[in-house]
Each structure stands twice: as C-alpha cells, then as structure tokens.
Amino acid sequence: MGIEEALPHELRGKLRADLLAADDKFVLEIPKVELHVHIEGTLTLNLRWKLTQRNGTILRLVPNGPELHSLEELHAAMDSIMPDSSRMNNDEERDMFFESYFEGFQALKTEEDYYDLAMNYFEHAASMNVRYCEPFFDPQGHTSRGVSWSNMMDGFRKAQKEAEEKLNIKSSWIMCFLRDHSPESATEHYKAAQPYRDMIVGIGLDSCEEDRRPSLFEEVFAQARGDGFKLTMHCDVDQKNTPKHIRQVVSVVAGEGTDRIDHGLNASDDRSLIDLILKRDMGMTICPWSYLRHTTYAKLGQRIRALYDAGIKITINSDDPAFMDDCWILHNFLLAKHLCGFSDRDITVLARNAINVSWAEQSVKDNILREIEIVYDRFHSSQ
Template sequence: MADVEGALPIAARRDLRNSLAGTHDPFIQAIPKVELHVHIEGLITPELRWKFSQRNGMTLTHPRTGSVFRTLEELQESTEDGMKPAHGGRQDNAEETLSFFESYYGGFEVLKTKQDYYDLAMYYFERAARMNVRYAEVFFDPQGHTRTGVGWEVMMGGFGEAQREAEKRLHVKSAWIMCFLRDLPPESAMQHYLAALPYRGMIVGIGLDSNEVDRPPVLFEEVFARARADGFRITAHCDVGKSYPLEHIHQTATAIGGTGADRIDHGLNAASSPETVEMIREKGIGMTVCPWSYIRHQPLDEVFKRIRTLFDAGIKMAIASDDPAFMEDTWISENLRVVRKYCKFTDEEMVKLARDAVEMSWAPEGVKKEILDEIDTTGYFL
C-alpha cells in the first residue's frame, strides 16, 4: 500500500514526540490511569534484546543480510535504519509494516528463561508505575513464544512473578490478555487456548492480533465461542486505514463469541459509518485507541477527527500505548498528550477518558471503585 498523503514520516513523529515531552503537563502526569492496550512484546527495545541475547549466549543477525551484530550500537543503528526507506525519501506503508514485523517478531527469539520474561514484564510495570498507571491489561502472543521452543511454565512463570511483585511493590494491579496470531491457523489458536487454561487465574481475556489481511475475526469463531463459554472476556484488533476494517469491526462487534466482543482494539474506521458508530454505542462496546500507531500511516488531521467523532458519539474509549519500543518510545502518557493537543480535549473531557478506561476494563469491581474514587476525590482534577 502506498504512503498516505498527510501521514507523518518517522522524523516528523520524533519531532512531535520531543515537542510534547518538552511541554510539562502536570494534569496528565498526575491523573490515575488504566492501560488496556499494550503488547508486552512491543516493549523489547534494542537494549533489552541485546541484554537478553548476551545473557543467553545468543548471536543476533540482521534479518535480511544475515550479518552478525557485534555490539549494541550496531543493533541500534540497524533498528534505526530499518525504519528508513532503502530507496531514499519517505518510507511507504508496506515497507514500514515489513520492517515493523521483522523487528517485532525478531525480539521473541531472545526470550529463553523465566528471568527474561520476568525482566521484560517488570520493565513495563516499573514504567507504568512512574506514569501513575493503577491497573493494566497486558497483551501477550503465546504462539510467538512457543514456536521458539519456550514452554508455558517459563513464560507464565516469569510473567506471574512480575505481576505479583508489581502489585506488592509498585501498587500496579494487572491481568493478561492472550492474543492469537491471526496469520496462523485457527487450529493453532485452539491448541494454545487449551494449553493456557491452567493459567486462567492470570488471563482475563482473549484477543486477536498480527497481520489482518485476509484474516477476518470470524475465522476464529470456534475458539472465541469456547472462550466465551469458559467465562473469558473477548476483544480483537481491527486495523485502521485498510480496505477491510468496517467488515472486521462489524464481525468483532456482532459475531465473535456468539454475541460479539466486549471491546474493539483500534477500529478507528468505524467513525466513517454512522450506523457502525451507533451500533457500537448501543451495544456498549469500548474501544482501545492508540493515536501514535495511526499517524504513521494516516493523515494526522483525519486520525484525530475520527477519535473526536467517536468520543462525541458517546463511545467509551481508552487511550493506550500499543508498542512503545517501535513507536518513538511513546507510552500512555504521550498518547494522552497527543490526543489532548489535537482533539482539543478539556480537563473535564480528559477526566471522562480516564473514567471510561476504568469502566470498560475487566478489573474486579472493587479495583474499579478504588480507581474511580481516586479520580473523583483528587481535587486537582476538578
């Protein structure tokens, strides 16, 4: 797909991120937050990848050239170069998507031990605590880990230890959302679902991510129906700016799990269809929105116009991080800053976003009440 006129190239995104970082916004820093869309694998920076590979005695190679990375600096430079067009000028959508998936899935290979999984999860929880995240639902892709030979007890053991420590030491509560890779067969999704059942105390929901082309949500209806019957909550990613999103949004909202999902991840194209917007609103489906993900491929003005349209229509949404390591180190705070700037949200509307994220979360009711009370009783906000 060709680059979209008005989408921000990487240099412009970095400039925007730096300008937002230089603007002190005590309101956004202080407000209690709930994070509902962050991929644990999307946190694997070149630094973490190097750390884990060195600890595990691994050699890292360039995915296209096969050349060996001898230093962290070489890996960092390659990561930078991978986000630049080989032909000069601006990198188009297809090029950047390829670079993204190469880097993203390449990071899985360095995770080998329970300590690796613990360290990765704690990297998130410690950053979340500094941003006043009180509760998080974290995505993970088990198929990407088991195909590198990692066992469930290693993966979930590390995640579980970090989850417990984060609640005790950092006061960040959390749960996990297990996502299936939609470019793999539905049979693989079912196998991994069954293997995950011993860890259902950690896992609150079932999701669907990865490359969406020709992979509609209904392909996975059997596993979603099983998950619904077993009491899990359901969500699915719906791409932004492609040719198929409205149909995938409709399937997600109405079909999967028998009655449709509890949430939609991304799905910004719904704003172009008043009927779809009204259907989502009537069903009370929340949407997780990650603005920094969209301005890579969509005109900036159009992205924030759609977000504003959905918000004004009364749809609950949660602003979130997505994949900070691959998106200019932008986290929930930066995403809140950019949506505040371009949607022109007032303080009161930012409070509504904070409350909506709590209400559409799958946290226990007691946890929700605790966070809502903190928002409502902090005089700074009101």
C-alpha cells in the same frame, strides 16, 4: 502543525519532545488504566541487547538481517529503517514492523527473561501513574521456538506479583492468538493455557489481518466465551477489509460480538458502525501514536474526536512503545489531548472509560475512580 502527510521519524521525534516540554502535570498525574499494550512490544532495544548477551543468542533486527554485535549497532539499525517508514505504503510498513517485532521474540528464552520483560513494562507504567493494566501476550510466538509455558507464564506471574506489591499496579493478562496462524493452533494454545486461568482474564486476536477475517476463529472464541473469558479482537487501521472486520467483531463473533474492540479507528468513517458500537456499549482501545504512520496528522485528530463526540467509550493506550518512537501511555495521552483539543475534563472521561470497560474487579475500579476525582479536584478546586 498543518501536516498533510504521515509524520516521518524526525517530526515524530520533535513532536514527542514538544509534548513533554509542555509539562502537563495533570495528564502525568491522573491515574491511568492501560488496556492495549503488547508485552512483546515493550521489548526495548536496551533490554533486547541485555537478553541476547545473557543468553548468547544471535542479535538481528529483522529475520535474515545482518548480525549485530553491539547496542550501538542495534540502535543504528533501527534508526536506518525508521525514517523510511512514513514513506512506505501501509503494506510495506506493516511487513517491516512485523519482521522486527517477531524477531525480537528470539531474545526471550528463560523465566528470568520473561520476568525482566514484564517488569520493564510495569516500571515504565508505574512512572506514568498506571494503576491497572491488561497486557497482551502472544504464546504462539514463543512455544513455536521451543519455549515452555512454565518459563513464559512463571516469569510473567513473578513480575505481576512484584508489580502489585512494590509498584501499586494490578494486572490481568490477555492471551492473543496470531491471526496469521491456523484456528487449530489457536485451539491448541487455548487448551494449553487452562492451567493459567487465574492470570488470564481475556482472549484476543492480533497480528497481520490481511485476508484473515475474525470469523475464522469463531469456534475457539465461542468456547472461550462459554468458559467465562472476556473477548477482544484487533481491527487495524486502514487495512484491507477493516470495516467488514469491525462489523464482525462488533456483532458476529461468538454469537453477539466481542466485549471490546482493539483499534477500530475506521469506525469513525461509517455512521452505521458507530451506531453498532454504541448499541453494544463497547469499549474501544485507541493507540494514537501507532497511527501517525498511517494517516495524516489532521485526519487522525478528526477521527479520534469523532468517536469521542459520538459517545463511544474510547480509551488511550500505548500498543508497542518500543517500536513506536519510545512512546508509552503518557505520550499517547498527551498526543490525544493535542490532536483533539481535549480539556482536562475530557482527559478525565478517557481515564474513566478505561476503568469502566476494563475487566478488573469492581473494588479495583472503585478505588481508581475515587483517586481520579481526588486528582481532578486538586488541579481544579478553584474553578
């Protein structure tokens, strides 16, 4: 496309349509594993409207913004800010995103709300042949509003069970701490989550990372590792001190670094970071559509390709699809293939990467790996 600046909203919409119009049946049908999706980031505007109507809560797009009285007003409000996002600097775009993201939490109150939120994601994922996923959730954003752990987790559990039985999607949850909250709050929530250990496989760190280095949360992450949880942390793209944060996540946190790294795209610019990640044999969760606002179209493809060619086990994920032009895991796979010139064999490697670095039981991994080979052979048996 020759785009030399971050893609504005209207061009992202055209790109999405063009990718789908190509009708890439192999990318659609290959079994997928998703390791980086925020369940709250799957709160579509339609679901947000439904929940506020059910609960009688005030609907706003951002805190202290105008009250919205219809689904049409909500969509118009989102459309009014989206075109400007590519013309903002990273700090402005980040702040706008977080304002809308956390305001969406206000719609979630009851166990039924949390069930609906999770099932909405599982249904989207099933339509794109996701077989296993590890959704993130942010308990501090819910308990701070007076929501009980039982409402939140029982809703998630009900959807998780139903998705496995009816949609053929297995899942485990990753509880994330908000890094702009205190380490003490993280520890408090870690202790409160212990009754739900059968659901939670990993502990993560997300939200705004400006001046919030990963090592601030060393104590609680060390405890979580000692208790048998898997660990991961966000290192957002082109933020202040991102390379330093990547180095801490890879080699310092909890004594030896985490088990995976979320985002971490800036590692592509530093060979020493690439070597550290390779030495640790760490998986990396990449969310291509999320980065279209932060970097040029050409540079994004080069960065993802550099990580892949270096041998890092990158995986393709959707991040916050309700806030990313309604682009889910399928759209992110299609974008990665388009940006990087990936072949079907490369797509198969990416799909296998996600299985291998997931925290699923080995029997689950083996079943999906076999299914991937069946699909690949069906499309390429004559080659």
